[in-house]
Structures are given as C-alpha cells and as structure tokens.
Amino acid sequence: MWKRWLAMGFLAFVMIFSSVSHHADGSRHVGKPAKVKTGLEILLEHPDRLKGKKVGLITNPTAITRDYRHALDAMLEAGIQVVKVYGPEHGVRGTEQAGDEPGSFEDPRTGLPFINLYGKQPGEMVPLFDGVDVLVFDIQDVGTRFYTYIYTMAYAMEAAAEAGKPFIVLDRPNPIGGVKVEGPVLDPAYRSFVGLYPIPQRHGMTVGELARLFNEEFFPQEGKKKADLTVIAMKGWKRNQLYEDTGLPWVIPSPNMPTTDTALVYPGTGMIEGTNLSEGRGTTRPFELLGAPYIKGWELAEALNKENLPGVSFREAYFNPTFSKYAGETVGGVQVHLEDPERFSPILTGLVIIEKVKQLYPEDFAWRKDGNEYWIDKLTGSDRVRKKLDAGVSARKIAEEWEGELKDFRKLRARYLLYPPKGHKQ
Template identity: 65%
Template sequence: MTKNRWLRCLSSLVLLCTLTAAGGADLGLAKDKKNNHAVQTGIERLLENPQILKGKKVGLITNPTGVTVDLTHDVDALLEKNINLVAVYGPEHGIRGTEQAGSAPGTYEDPKTGLPFYNLYGKTPQEIAPIFSDVDVILFDIQDVGSRFYTYISTMAYAMKAAALQDKPFIVLDRPNPIGGVKVEGPVLDPDYQSFVGIYPIPVRHGMTVGELAVLFNEQFLEKELGKKANLEIVQMKGWKRDMQYDETGLPWVLPSPNMPTPETALVYPGNCLFEGTNLSEGRGTTRPFELIGAPYIKGWEIADRMNRLDLPGVSFREAYFNPTFSKHAGINVGGLQLYVTDRDGYDPIRTALTIMVELKKQYPNDFAWRSDNWIDKLMGTDKIRKAIDKGASVDEIIADWQGGLKAFQQLRKSYLLYR
C-alpha cells in the first residue's frame, strides 16, 4: 500500500469514528445505547389495539402529560382512532395544567374538541361517581413523579372508588416512575394523618408506577372501604426497567404541574417538598422550584458551608439568593441554598432535606419555624418527625425510627410489582 493510499484510508477511518461519535445519523449507524431501550407507554400500546374500546363511550382522566411519544395528546390520538371519547376529566392543576397548587378550573367545554372537561380535584369519590354515569369505561393516563404527596395518585384512587361505585371498568395506562422503581424511602403514612396528600399507608418515595399503585390500592384498600374492588385493568409499558431514570426512557418530558419543569425537579421533590411545611420558600415563584430553598433570615454562605462540610452522598450545595414572584416571601430577597445532585444513585432526597432542617434549627433557633397548620405532619404522614426535630434528635435517629414500617411496606409491595 502506498503512503498516500494509507493516509486516505486513515482519514476515512477518522471520519467514520467522528460521525459515529456524533450519532451516526448520516451513516445509518446504531443510535445511542440508551435509546435502544426506549419505553413504550400504556397509551402507545392501547393505540396499537384500540378495538378493546370499540362500541364503548369512553371517559379519560388526564392532563398535559397524557401524550404519545410524538407529543400528540391522548384526546387527539383517541379521536384520530375513531374512539368514542365523550368526556375528559382533570386532576389538580387542571386538564390543561394551567392552575397553581391547590387549584383546578371548573367544568367547561373544550374549545378545540367541543368535549366536556370536568374537574375532579376537591371532589370525594361519592361526588365523582355521578360524573362517570354517562360513560362505559374510564381511562387514566397521567405522569406521576414518584412521591406520596403528589396528588395525582390520590385522584386516581378516588376515581377508582367512583368507578367501582358505578360498576364501570377502570383502565390505567401505565407510565414510568421518573425517579426509578428501586428506591423506597421515608416514613410510611400513619392512617391518623390521612389527607389528600397522603390517602394510604405508603412511604414518601414509593418506588412504584401508577399502574402498580392502582393494583395495590385495589387489593389492599378499596375492598375494605367499599366492600368491593374496582374492575381494574393495567395496560403495561413495554421496555421499562425498575432502575431507569426518566432520561433513559427515550420519552419526552411534559410538565406534570407548573412547578415540576424537569425530571431533575422530580428527583429532589420527595425531600424538598417538605419545606412547604416550614417558613422557608421551597422555590415556588422561581425558575428552579424545589431546587432552591431559602428565607429572609438565612445567610446563604453559612448554611451552604455547613451542608457541604457534612459531605452528604450525591449532592452539593451553592449559596443562593432569590426573589420569589409568588407564594412564600413573594417580592422579598431571600437567602438559602441551591441543590445540585451529583450522583443520582447515592442521593437520598429525604435524608438531605431533614439534614437541612436540623441544621437550620441549630443555626437559626429563633427564626426557623413550622407552618402554623402543621402541614409538615400531613406531608410526612406523622407528627413524629416534627417533634423529633424540635427535641434536637439527630437525622440518623429520626430515620431509624421509621425503618420498621418501611421494611414492612417493602415486603408488601413485592406482590404488586408489574416490572421485575
């Protein structure tokens, strides 16, 4: 081989390697390894076989996250398949996702499709049941974020009860748990603290999909409460694995609610949502909700330095200052922290949040306070954590106290896992 020919071959090899590193789009080469494991959601699988809905009047519980992989909304996708969709129902924040926490629009006619849009948020199962009277089957397709106090799973449970009262089939179109289906963390809810942010005794981070939760709720609770179970069916995903984070699914992220802009928000949410129960801002009214934590009395450099010295696994802290546009401390400059998750596998959101609370209680004993309505107890599902922090307990002592209940739940959940 001549020297020039050898150099041309070498140049071609370099070009081939460069294109491969860039994705190989022009050469038809294999895509990134993660994309080979793209997940097919329940709605995608249903649309492959829509005949199961043939001849039925269909009701759909959804919000902006109810989309196909090409971002077609469920409403449009079902209508394109000539499914007789007659009603659409929404959870907190509304079907279009326009409302802030604790709000939902009322019933109205959708200007695009002419379909009636009903609000389910704030209604009991007995109040929801009549709203289902004109449909033959109810579909549920909403992206959850993996935390007990995110209210979409409560809406699902209430809707399942309402469907059971009306003897209507209830079909859950399953979606990934965006923070994975392996880790189970936090205290199991004490039934004495049952509320819409915690209706059943599961831990803060449950590690289950909505489909798995639906089966657990149906088998463990609905029959005891109603004397009957829902006629439940799960359209399972294809390709989802329990250790997947959301960016490994190949699915587009649509905001589940106005303050859940990214999958990274969902990752910190099981811990940092707990600051709703304090006088600190949890970052609502900023572009980084639940990643920013602060209050007017906090010196950011003090708490950031202290937290970084503790060397918690999988997370680092930056002193941060922000001015929320709404919610707590709106229009006021506050100091605090921004969290940076450096290792998703090592990071424990609940331990991290508790550690921040304990340290703030030490540094600002006269300023740090709980919300007057003890909202922290509803979020935690118990009053033990609040009382333990007030008594000066360590984070290790607090976490050790809930391990018995957590282990019992881990054993219980094994029977309801649809993806092994």
C-alpha cells in the same frame, strides 16, 4: 504511530463525552435511551378493545405519545369514542397553581366537556361519570406520596366501582425509578389528600402498580368495593431506569415540576413546604432553590456541604419569588445541585436541610400550620419527624428508624409489581 495514538485518544474522548449528556432543562441520561412504550401507546396498537364504548378520559398535558400527540387526540383519531374529559389538581390543561380549584368548561376545539375532579370526594364523582361506559386514566406521576394525582386516581376508582363502570389505567414510568423505597410510611391517623394510604414518601411504584395495590389491599381494608380494574402495562420499562433512560419526552406534570431533576429532589425538598422557608415556588427552580430572608446563604451552604450528603452539593443562592412565600422579597438560601441520582437520598437530604436551618436560626425557623395542624405532619405522614427534629434527634438517626417499616412495605408491594426487579435490591 503518534498520530494513530492521538486519533485513538480523540475517539475515546468523543465516546466518553457522548455517553453522558446533560440537558438545558436539568435532565440527564447515560448512554442511548431505551425505547419504552407507554400504556397509551399499547392501547393505540389495539384500539378495538374500546370499540363501541363511551370513554371518560382522566388526564392532563402529560398524556402524550413519543411524537407529542395528546391522548385525547390520539384516541379520537384511532376511532375511540371519548365523550368526557376529567382533570386532576392543576386541571386538564395543567394551568392552575397548587391548591387552586380548576374550573369545568367546554373545550372549544373538540366540543367535549372538560370536568374538574380535584377537591371532589368519590360520591361527588359518581354523577359526573353518567353517560360514560368506561373510565381511562392516563397521567404522569412523579413518584412521591404527597403528589396528589394518585389520589384522584384512587377516588375515581372508588366512584367507578360504585357506578359499576370499568376502570383502565394506562401505565407510565416512575420518573425517579422503581427500585429505591425511602422515607416514613404514612400513619393512617394522618391521612389527607396529600397522603391517603400507608405507603412510603418515595414508594418506587408506577401508577398502574399503585392502582393494583390500592384496589387489592387498601380498598378491602376500608370496606370499599373493588374497582373492575385493568392496567395496560408498558413495554420495555425497567425498574432501575430514570426518566431520561426511557426515550420518552418530558412534559411538566404541574406548574412547579419543570424538570426531571425537580422530580428527583421533590420527595425530600417537598417537605420544605411544611416550614417557613420558601421551597422556590415563584422561581424557575422550584424545590431546588430553598431559603428565607433570615438565612445567610453562604452560612447554610457551608453547613450543608460539611454533611457530605451522597450525590448532592449546595451552592449559596439568592432569589426573589414572584409569588407564594416571600413574594417580592430577597431570599437567601441555597440551590440544590443534584450530581449523582443513583447515590442521592432525597428524603435524608430534605431532613438535613431542615435540621441545619433549625440549628443555625432557632429564633427564626418555624413550622407552617394549616389551621391547628402542622403541614409537615401531613407531608411526612405523622408527627414523628417534627417532634424528633424539635427534640434534637439527628436527621440521620430519624432516617435509620424507618428501615423496619420500609422492609414490611417492600414485602407488601412485591405482590403488585408489574415489572419485577432483576438483580436489583428493592
């Protein structure tokens, strides 16, 4: 009998152990991943919809099938006539660092022109679309308002509308889920290329849903032509899924977004860019390693862990960035250890980190300025966060004040969702 119970216990252990897996790249999934089909894969099942059309493909390395074929190769193999390829920030090949302008060149393998769109206004894009019948956008976003790919999409949609060319978005998952909506809604007075439209810092929408929102809501408000927009939706994606639940391979969307954990913390720790702390650029854990030479790692870790923030813990850490802030210097700080993505609140966490650094090191902490403007204001979409933190208002109090505007946004976005929530509060 005892052998039977031992065997049953061992089986139960194996089942429990195997139901949760953690990967070396910092990603995780629970249970067996679902089979989600991206918009690209749906298009490839019906390539005739682009028959006879000269296609301009807006893309980067993330546009792959589940068997790792890039959209460009897969489309050419399917008989789709791609004639030009366009890239966002970081370039078609994803090699450039943030803010660096990628060049345009002829691809030596296909002979196609690879054309940079980053830094260009819609009017500058219009002539770049000459010789193209239809634009197709396929890029993996990360779900944060200040990640720029969605604005390359928006500008390209404007340019396509001006040029009289249809625009197709091949949809992909929001890697941090489509349920939670968090953070301040952008004040249009603070619009920039890290925030063009009044959406929250964590918007909980896919690129296809955002394209619909921009086209139907914001373009008309600004007196712009609406694009002839088609979104090819995914099959099998649910709003409560994180990226690991999809069964799709992860390709880094930009040089400093190496893992899905990076994407999960980014809506909050991305705000560190607006301070004189290193956000971990120049390390293997950007946006998870945070600090400055003036910080005592043990002191900050202790203060943050006392806050009992949901789903996260902090470890004393030291690092030497190879580039960006404090390159070549020893930096003290913390590593953000994500424990429970469902409970984790990235933007509250980011605010509390800044709050504690300001309290512990008031003579050393500073906001980063971009000319005469504070970068944190661009990231958070107004000067409210900066001014309230400077006035000593607690991070938790600041976060509570967003609830009204988030409620309004949830109502607005509901009209443009392609994958309605089922039993999940938006």
